[in-house]
Amino acid sequence: MTRLLVWRHGNTDYNAGGRVQGQTDAPLNARGRDQAAAAAALLASFHPDVLVSSDLSRAHDTASALASLTGLSITPDPRLRERHFGEWQGALLTDIESRHPTEYARWRAGNPSPGCGIESLDDLAKRVVEALQDAADLAPGGTVVVTTHGGAARQGCGALLGWPNEATRTLGSLRNCHWTELTDRSRRVGGTGWQLTAHNVGVPSQN
Template sequence: MTRLIIWRHGNTDWNAANKVQGQTEVPLNDLGREQAREAAPLLAALNPDAIVTSDLSRAADTAAALAALTGLPVRSDARLRERYFGQWQGLLLTEVAERFPEEYARWRAGDPAPGADVEPLDELGKRMGAALHEIADEMPGGTIVVATHGGAARQGCGQLLGWDHTVLRTIGPLRNCHWTDLRQEGDRGWRLRAYNVGPLGVPATPAAPGSAEPV
């Protein structure tokens, strides 16, 4: 049985401000680093065999907290980056709504390709799915922790599970430093075993109010 733990990075100042990050390089804040330290022992207890991370520092620094406990090396893969949000990156969600009202309305309604250079969900799912399949194939029977981002995590998991984006929209956002547990069980394929698992006692910032996914 191969196990993938898909772990969202800790909190950032842009998360707290409801500012669109996408693939912008934004570091963890003090809360995000605390969340990573709280989550790391729980993940270390799962006895991971490998750690792979997005190359963006907020994910890589989250993964480093686990590596410090396990002694495992951390491999970086740019395919695990967050969805590219095009012209919205660096804007508050309120600013997006003001400057791109039509595209914002389509995004809120679940349009997988709303425009404004936002990466289509199909493309996001394919690159995330390819990365996750490759990571799993490299270590059959192992447990791999994958540090990534909220929107990317959801779409990548959907790709492995064969879930359409309309189904994924019914699932709440993955909170900061929380994770999804996927297991490949022989002929049964990939199965969802747990979702939004995380440490107790440390605040975990959800997606911005009214948003369709973490940004």
Template sequence: MTSRLIVWRHGNTDWNAGSRVQGQTDVPLNELGRRQAVEAAELLAALRPDAIVASDLSRAADTAAALAARTGHTVTYDERLRERFFGAWQGLTTAEVAARRPDEFARWKAGNDVVGGDVETLDDLGKRVADGLQDAARLAPGGVVVAATHGAAARQGIAHLLGWPVSQVRTLRALQNCHWVELTLSDDGAWQLSAYNVGVFAERPVPPAV
């Protein structure tokens, strides 16, 4: 029986809306984000998840809670699913980062590791999140697991599971708020990408996955 892992980005926050770097700052969902979580949960509940796991940051935890309310499952929290730690960037708008830390910002825009600012490396991020996702999937072997996490964390963690190089990761556009990725586990134990950026909502500008 095929295992399915749904990696779900949290709903909108005021910092998303203002292009402000969240990182591991615990920013709550705004009204739009709470509505997005409820509407997306209606679709995800139809997949009959066997387990729900979430980052312990409230924007992901509260997104997962909307699905738990529909399914009756208890949410398991895992800090490994937290967003990338952005160090000195956290709390700044992306425009402020570009103005105050231009070299670091240029490397980030190019998809490379940021040198300086105490920003978590892409490799450390990918390994951390992938480990959390692997353990989440083990909660329901052969079943469906939903993991609520964050934009940059989702993209890098998924890429690490798939064994993709950095250059290939950049072919994945940022996940929209409350959209998700579906992965399936093949018979030989390898993860495969089945669907990307799936969700309820019409196309709109994508807030930075930070």
């Protein structure tokens, strides 16, 4: 059985300030670094075999907290970056809502291609699911930790499970430094492939 832990990065000032990050390289703030250290201590108990991360610093630095405890090297993968938010990157959500009300409403409603240069959900899912599967293939039967971003994690996990966008949307957003656990039982007799084992798991005191 292969276990895949898809871990969202720690808090940033963009998170705290209500700004859209997308692929902007916003660093962890002090709270995010504390979250990463606490979550890493819990994740280390799973004895991971492989550690793969988005190459954006907030994800890579989150992964570094686990690397320092386990001695694992971090394999960077740009396919694990967050959804590209086009014209909205770096902007406040409140400003976006007032300046682009039609596109904002489409995005909130789950439209896969809301406009304003935002990466489509299908394109996001395609690149992230490929990265997740490639990461899992690095340790068949082992435990793989992948550090990524909230939107990327949800869309990639949904695609790995074979869910349509409507079903993927029912997954709650990952909190900072929380993770989704997937297991692949296809190598067992009668296995059925990837299954959702747990979602939004993390240190209980963290929000």
